[in-house]
Amino acid sequence: MSRLPPSFKSLYRLFLRASSASVLHHNAARKQHRRLFRPVFDAAAKVVGKLQRNRLSRSERIGCEQFLNTFQQRMDGTLSLLLNSAQHRGIPHQAIYNMNRLQKAHAIWIHGKYYFGSKNAWDSKATVTGNSKPRVRSRDIDRMEKNRMHERCWDAFGEVVRMAEGRHTLSLGRLYLRPWTLEKR
Incomplete structure (x- = not known):
């Protein structure tokens, strides 16, 4: 992979310092905030890498340059x-604080739902005869409905975040959860 230009690395380091100051150098909040913005910088780094390869058509190059201009703004x-x-404890500080709390809550919900909450919802004591299906327990139906409601709420919240980003020309990060492994790191 080609090396990133110094200006991109400098922007990322500046972002990390500003991010740390905005959460008052609180270690856990700093890590959550960095985790929230890492996919944004990864996507921009991929576009920078595309531009450095010089194998792009004119229209692809223009699209990549427009993406990077928007990213910079x-x-x-x-x-x-x-x-x-970092300077004031008003609405911007509360917005950053709430973004971190929402990111943590989403990570806990995803972790519980997709990694450890996906147990078999079928009643294991039910007997299967012919084409009949095992019975579904009512509490499992309630849990599935609750999960669907959570997904719809997170989808709606994501749309609100994208509208705010577009209106105010800023980035509020992206939720990305790496695949769960049982190995300790």
Whole structure:
């Protein structure tokens, strides 16, 4: 893979310092905030890598350059929000605080639902005869409905975040959870 330009690395380091200051250098909040914005920088790094390969058509190159210009404008707005959060304890600080809490709550919900909450919902004591299906327990139906409601709420919240990002030309991060492994790191 090609090396990233110094300006991109500098932007990422500046973001990390501003992010740490915005959460008052609290270690857990700093890590959560970095985890929230890492996919944004990864996507931009992929586009930078595409541009460095010089095997793009003219239209692809223009699209990549427009993406990077938009990324730069959004990062300027994001750094401004982080600066305000670090200097004042008003609405920007509360927004950063709530973003971290929501990211943590989403990670806990996903972890419980997809990694350890996906137990078989069928009643193991039910006998299967012919084409009949095992019975589904009522508490499992309630749990499945609750999970569907959570998914719809997170989808709606994601749309609100994208609208806020578009209106104020900033980035509020992306939720990404790496695949769960049982190995200890």
